[in-house]
Amino acid sequence: MPAQYYCPQWYGTSNSTMTTQTLYYPQNWNTGTASTIYTTGSNQIWTRWNEQWVQTAITSTDMAWQRWINQSQVYTYQQTPTPLTPEQLQAQREASERYEMQRQERRQRQTAARARARVLLGEFLTDEQKAELERQGQFHVTGSKGRRYCIRASGQSGNVDLLKADGSVQATLCAHPTIVPGESELVPEADAWLMQMIEIRHDEDRFLRTANVHRGRLPVG
């Protein structure tokens, strides 16, 4: 590859099947080795040009120019918009409306599910834990081996802190319910907090084996 590259400032074409596309003059281009490429990033043709330039053995400026034209023509041709028929436009509108309706229904379901999960969690929390959750957005749990944990009511990933004796954070842990079999979403957050609490207070060692450590480290032994 030559150290000096040729770069067209613009290229446009127009005929019965293609639309004109003006290319942008690149602000930077390679003037060093072939492995160093600078692009404006905003022009796809320029990006393709650079890809071709690097990947293809171009040995003359004529070949480089021809490559540029070919790439531009192909890209421009693919970009040519096809007018939609009235039927297609109507179908497009209906699909959009269906999507919006489904999105709203999904949001309503999720809101109701979050409320139900919160009620269920409340059935298992002590009054002290409920007060903590209400005031601080977190609650503490004692594990089956006696360690203390803080479950933060913020998401269900990386929301559990294993605490030291002085109350500071020993490690931030992540263990959450997997996606429900046959479903595509996680359970509501409050359900995840409930399961984290149950597993910690019943089978702390298993929880620690399952969880990934996001910050800090687990105690030895």
Added chain:
Amino acid sequence: MTSLVAEANRVEDHEGDVIVMVVLDTSGDTKHIWDRRNAEEVAEARSLFDRMKAKGFQAWSVTRGGDKDKRITEFDPQAEKIIFAPALVGG
């Protein structure tokens, strides 16, 4: 059991021989209620338990206080409340 299947959050209203099975899912939870004195209902509850286990859910026999929580692998008609939940995974 079918006539007793309920989704309402009325767990606290049931005492004694009425037992609740809670399935955590994307709807929040679905509660199934049965009478342990009724053999037919218990059989349906056991069938549901087996189906949920087959789907990969974990089952917990739990109490409000948490002092008797235990993971269970077989249906326990004496359980006060059973929660089914997807297994925890490291994230």
